[in-house]
Amino acid sequence: MSLSELGFKDQPFDHLYLLPIGAELPVGLSSKSLLNQLNSTFKKLMTVLSTDELQLIAKLTQLPIGVFPIAVVADQIAYPYLIQPDYFLQKRTKQGLHLTPKTTHFDDKNLAKLSPNQFDSYCAEQLSRYAFAGKLVSLTKKQWKERAQVAYTQHPFIQLASNKRLIIEAVERLNRSMLLGVLNPPEDVAFWRHRVEIVLRPYRSLPPDARYHACNHAITLTISKNYPSFQVNCEACAMNYDYFPMEDRVALQQEVPFEQAVKRIATIERQFDALAEGTPKVITALQKLHTIQQWFPHNSLDENQGPVHRLVASISAAEFPDTPVEPSLLSLQHVKLSTIDSLRFVQPYLATTQEELQQLLENERAEELSTDNQDASNEVVYFSTKGYTLYENEVDVIEEYLSRDEGMTFHLLIQVLKGEATSKVRSLNLHLSPIFGLLRPWPKKLIPQAIKSFW
Structure with a gap:
């Protein structure tokens, strides 16, 4: 159904086409005078429009040339808000689209509250918007949305961000890395971090989903009031x-000034590379750590067994690039140490080969085992039966505790030493005592013999 079929059969104004919408009229508005004012204003304004502009408006509204659509709530009662030109674009693809006061198809400026000069200026602005919208009818609004998103991705700054994405993300990672604390000189590191905040500000101001290309969210298009353009809005990104x-x-x-942005992103990469190249000891240590991790992958060593065990254990969960570490932003972004102390741990072993390091690990294990055996051999056996041994130091612990617990019975002591958390044991909090479970490996029938040896 065309727009002309929705209006009144009799149209009393030369330059207005009245469309009924069934709304309530705002209180205190003289609507008939408003219609007269609109008709005379559009008549005056249309005389200065070019033939092409008048034809574009007619093409958009599908009304005769020189006629402007106005919403009314009755035969001679105007609705005091003008219809947005977007409505006519959408109506071409949505035939059932109707005007109601609750839709977003009306502008928000109340005609009745405008001064004469504001009224004329506002109506002229609306005619320009309608003429602009008339140029857009060759494509659907969906197609214009697609074009807007393609144009966004092709914007020079977004293209720069896309091309330099690896650099931008590398800078963000290294700006939070513990490696910055070991690069020299410190004042240059501080200056680099200050420059990063300035250079990355325009990139960070873009939503993450629209930083390197147009987002994939639903967007809305609204014809701008001030320019021959659409305002594009993405609610999900909170961006216009x-x-x-x-x-x-x-x-x-x-x-963003494009040439300036190109130079700045290249500069912070170059400055970081200079910092890395100026700290060769750190790079050498990282390269050795990377190599040692490759020599001993997936090793869960006890760091307390010695300095080599401590070194290997400290890098068990560290991350390194797939290729050898280099003094560059793109390489060091992939380095993630569990502790910065790894750089100190590796210093004595920078020239150590894999075979030598393996031997050092074995030596530390042997030394640890020897120490354990020596400690065990120094323990004095107090009582032994059927392969189970009670040492003197264990007896000392039990006797010291019994000296403070005069209420302990023989049967209860058996349960405590065996580690049986019975209701009686728990009620007396004996399951929290230092002797609870001390003889857990022993068969229960042998524990009474052990107790009788000292009690």
Whole structure:
């Protein structure tokens, strides 16, 4: 159904086409005078429009040339808000789209509250918007959305961000890395971090989903009131930008000087590389750590067994690049140490071969085992039966505890030493005592013999 079929059969104004919408009229509004004012204003404004502009408006509204659509709530009662030109674009693809006061198809400026000069200026602005929208009817709004998203991705700054994505993400990682604390000189590191905040600010201002290309969310297009453009809005990203369909280009909310952005992103990469190259001892240590991790992958060693065990254990969960570590931003971004102390641990072993390091690990294990055996051999046996041994130091612990617990019975002591958390044992909090479970490995029938040897 065309727009002309929705209006009144009799149209009393030369330059207005009245469309009924069934709304309530705001209180205190003289609607008939408003219609007269609109008719005379549009008549005056249309005389200065070009033939092409008048034809574009007619093409958009599908009304005769020189006629402007106005919503009314009755035969001679105007609705005091003008219809957005977006409505006519959408109506081409949504035939059942109707005007109601609750829709978003009306502008938010109340005609009745405008001064004469504001009224004329506002109506002229609306005619320009309608003429602009008339140029867009060759494509559907869905197609314009697709074009806007393509233009966003092709914006020079977004293209730069996409091309330099590896650099941007590497800088973000290293700016939070513990490696910055060991690069020299410290004042240059501080200056680099300060420059990073400035250089990355425009990239960080873009939503993560729209930082390197257009997002995939649903967007809305609204014809701008001030420019021959669409305002594009993504609610999910909380972002707006302008799309100029006649030029097929996008203007970001905050435009960045392109040449300056190109130079700045290259500069912070170069500055970091200089920091890394100026700290060769750190790079050498990282390269050795990477090599040692490859020599002993997936090793869960006890760091208390010796300095080599401590070194290997400290890098068991460390991350390194797939290729050898280099003094560059793109390489060091992949280094993630569990502790910065690994750089200190590796210093004595920078020239150590895999075979030598393996021998050192075995030596530390042997020394640890020897120490354990020596400690065990120094223990004095107090009582032994059927392969189970009670040492003197264990007896000392039991006797010291019994000296403080005069209420302990022989049967209860058996349960405590065996580690049986019976209701009686728990009620007396004996399951928390230092002797609870001391003879857990023993068969229960042998524990009475052990107790009688000292009690």
